[in-house]
Amino acid sequence: MRHTMKMTLAALASLALVPAAVTAHTVKAPFPGTITALTYYPSGGYHGAIDVSSGRCNYWGAETAVVGSVHWNVTINTSGVVCNGNGYENANMAVHTWADGWKFHQKHFIKTSDSYDRTCDRCQVGNEGGTGQATGPHAHLMQEKNGTKDTSWYSGYTTRGEAVDRSETLGVLD
Amino acid sequence: MTRTPSFSTRPLLLALTLCALLPGVAAAQVVAPGPALEGERCSVQGLMDSIRQGLESNSAAYKKYMRTLLREAAVTLPDSELRAAFERETDPVMSEHLAAALVARTERGADPEAIKAVAKRAIEERDPALRAAAVRSMRRTSALESTDGAYEKLVRDASPEVRQEAAQNIVEDIQEVYAGYHGPASDAAVSAATASTDPKVTAKILGNMNTQMISAESAGKIQSLLRSEDAEVRKAAALALGGVPAEQMASARQSVLAMYRDEQDAGVRKALLQSIAQLGFIGAIPELQRLRSTDPSLAPEIDAWIRVLGLDLQEWNLILREKQRMQQVP
Structure with missing residues (x-):
């Protein structure tokens, strides 16, 4: 009994040592459009992220979706205007790495003069496009760590087919 | 947002029902004239x-x-x-x-x-209160990068409040905006820490910052602070050196090992032991064993580190947490 209590106290103590939760970050739509895929594609295949599309290629101003200032590592693999995909490795993307190693990815945009590493709050990093593995212009919003995708951050916040604008909350990262 | 409310609606319905049973209040709510709505422009x-x-x-x-x-x-x-x-x-x-x-x-x-x-x-x-307010307004933003080195001046401000607010900004910016992954911001933080003449400010920044992306120059600046006259600064510098990038680890390890023998402050020595553990993980065990005789009063601390590092955990956060757990439940 004493041993059990000790173990319980140890467990509680270790819980107390878990670092305090960092500030939650809301995720908004990067441009006005429609949610076209969530955890699963309409076809049934696994996706594990949010796809937003306005259907308009090179549509002005794809904003970083996270609310609050964070640093974005912007990688440009395609310089031209690509609307319908040009291979997985050619996606343009903006990535923010959180302190716990999870990464938030925003992919497929078309390069503009705003496409560079930057620290900002919902700033533009390109235009809506289809660079990388894509069948049409859209933004792919994904949270992952070492290949494991987190789908909980948007669960219950949005649904496939929902029309969204830049003020629409798509999920919360915490 | 289309999130479905997760709370039960029963208490709400009950409250609404009870409200209806209070005729005075309910009536007042219905008949009381509200303020006239007027359109206005956003200005x-x-x-x-x-x-x-x-x-x-x-x-x-x-x-x-x-x-x-x-x-x-x-x-x-x-x-x-x-x-x-x-x-x-x-x-x-x-x-x-x-x-x-x-x-x-x-x-x-x-x-x-x-x-x-x-x-x-x-x-x-x-007015120092206005200066402090302006500093607070830049918290959790890109100010470390976009204000042309303002923090090196702010940490030397005549007002202690302004200096502390600046230090708090730097700590929160590195944690929440950059998560320690942006070298230039981390280097700016180290520059501000070393520019300050207030030991509390220097210790606050270095003792709370992630140094995984700092440059060799910044690592050198932190090493020089190991010789500070202030024990809190030496302690913070020791902790900061524990997390430097791989290419600066050898030099950092030499510095903290050399300092351990001459250091007199027990708190700083504990920080040095933590730094040695972080720089070497399981490979630090032989070095820690050699340090046991230097200060017998810290032998239990060294043994605790050796026990935890012997578990061969692969992430520093897990090692640190296990060490703290062991201290609370021996």
């Missing part, structure tokens, strides 16, 4: 008036709403009006709100220069 002055009214509210949520409203509206507000309002404002609370709106314009990509106006006032304003 700096209008928002300032709303904020001044909001500040008198007892509701923290309402105050937060007003702060958010001003920051969100900042992108569309007339820049010249906003700047002029900020320049003439002498109430620290209102000044902080207006400064935050200007900072938001930079953070949202609307005006790269707006944050510099705030940093300029944070440095040049005569």
